[in-house]
Amino acid sequence: MDYGMIGKIEKAKRYAEERERIRFISFKATFEGENNPHMINFENGEWKCDCNFFLTRGVCSHTMALERILEGMLLAKVEVA
Secondary structure, three states, X not given: OOXXXXXXHHHHHHHHHOHHHOOEOEEEEEEEOOXXXXXXXXXXXXXXXXXXXXXXXXXXXXXXXXXXXXXXXXXXXOOOO
């Protein structure tokens, strides 16, 4: 392995420990729930989940779990005036 690659690997390790460098703006993910898989979307600071609980309450265990996992890495909701 060349020295350039070694340097990049070390930098990647450091970046992985500095989570504050990362802000997610949008993404889609599947979440394997206890009964069914669910589609989760995050865009412009807002969550969406296709589970029935989210549809009635605007929050669910799937989105709350991802908020914990991604703590400090999510872009805040953008308010338009």
